[in-house]
Amino acid sequence: MILYTPLSESDIYPTEQKDYDKCQTVNYQGRMVQVEKQDDGSFRILQLLSTDPNDYLDNSFTPGEII
Amino acid sequence: MADKDPGKQDQNDDQKTQSSLVQKIQQLGQSSVPTAPDSNIHVLSIIGQVEGHVQLPPQNKTTKYEHLIPQIVAVEQNPKIEGLIIILNTVGGDVEAGLALSEMLASLSKPTVSIVLGGGHSIGVPIAVSASYSYIAPSATMTIHPIRLTGLVIGVPQTFEYLDKMQERVIQFVTSHSNIEEKKFKELMFEKGNLTRDIGTNVIGTDAVKYGLIDGVGGVKEAIKKLNELIDNNKQEGKMIQ
Numbered sequence: 001m002i003l004y005t006p007l008s009e010s011d012i013y014p015t016e017q018k019d020y021d022k023c024q025t026v027n028y029q030g031r032m033v034q035v036e037k038q039d040d041g042s043f044r045i046l047q048l049l050s051t052d053p054n055d056y057l058d059n060s061f062t063p064g065e066i067i
Numbered sequence: 068m069a070d071k072d073p074g075k076q077d078q079n080d081d082q083k084t085q086s087s088l089v090q091k092i093q094q095l096g097q098s099s100v101p102t103a104p105d106s107n108i109h110v111l112s113i114i115g116q117v118e119g120h121v122q123l124p125p126q127n128k129t130t131k132y133e134h135l136i137p138q139i140v141a142v143e144q145n146p147k148i149e150g151l152i153i154i155l156n157t158v159g160g161d162v163e164a165g166l167a168l169s170e171m172l173a174s175l176s177k178p179t180v181s182i183v184l185g186g187g188h189s190i191g192v193p194i195a196v197s198a199s200y201s202y203i204a205p206s207a208t209m210t211i212h213p214i215r216l217t218g219l220v221i222g223v224p225q226t227f228e229y230l231d232k233m234q235e236r237v238i239q240f241v242t243s244h245s246n247i248e249e250k251k252f253k254e255l256m257f258e259k260g261n262l263t264r265d266i267g268t269n270v271i272g273t274d275a276v277k278y279g280l281i282d283g284v285g286g287v288k289e290a291i292k293k294l295n296e297l298i299d300n301n302k303q304e305g306k307m308i309q
Binding site: 008010015019020022023025032049050051052053054 | 105106108109110111122124125126134138141142148151217
């Protein structure tokens with residue numbers, strides 16, 4: 001399908017609210033982490049938000065970890 | 068009997084660590100990394116789009132300025148942190164969020180070093196130059212182009228004035244925090260024929276240094292070395308004041 005319109009793609013196909021809701025920023029063990037809700041209700045770490053380089057060496061904050 | 072028990076315990080522990088290691092490898096395809104003592108250098112990574120007043124759909128990789136600003140404040144406030152390294156690989160984003168980050172970084176009393184890896188485009192340029200010293204990887208690029216507006220645009224001359232003023236803020240910040248001349252920066256910004264279908268210039272690593280936009284070509288090694296040097300200078304100055 002080819003669209004020929006001055007509207008942006010996001011105006012034509014708006015992102016669903018549930019896609020926004022899936023991603024959350026939470027405090028986990030005193031550090032901010034960005035998580036994605038899994039279908040089974042658990043959360044998977046997407047990204048660690050910290051400036052301490054040592055936090056990135058901590059296994060419990062590795063992206064992909066289920067919390 | 069009593070002698071055997073600790074051995075058994077050890078074995079159990081071994082098995083436990085082994086299984087967690089296997090789990091880690093299965094999950095991430097990598098084993099655990101070693102832990103290190105507290106670091107006096109903190110790191111701030113600015114990746115993907117710089118997200119400001121509007122939340123972008125989740126498929127975008129974004130750096131939210133409301134996350135970074137408290138971190139910058141914490142870095143300034145914590146006496147254990149002596150320096151900050153800023154890793155940039157960004158496609159740009161919200162002008163005001165980017166300028167806010169740049170101003171926060173520029174006003175830190177602690178030494179900062181930035182490294183542009185991959186790309187530090189558009190609003191990534193002021194963020195890169197806001198550090199005390201900036202590095203760019205030889206393969207990294209920075210796109211300098213006029214700012215643009217999305218969303219509802221009212222077709223009045225004032226809209227242009229507003230945009231022009233916004234652009235002036237970016238130009239002012241970059242020229243006052245780097246060695247590039249305003250004339251040269253504007254020339255790169257409004258150049259035609261470099262970018263297909265757009266106005267501007269894609270400045271590659273060594274050229275960015277040649278124009279005075281970035282201080283040096285380098286990577287992590289150079290950045291850490293420079294930061295340690297700046298930290299030492301900072302400490303000595305502190306002693307002299309006392």
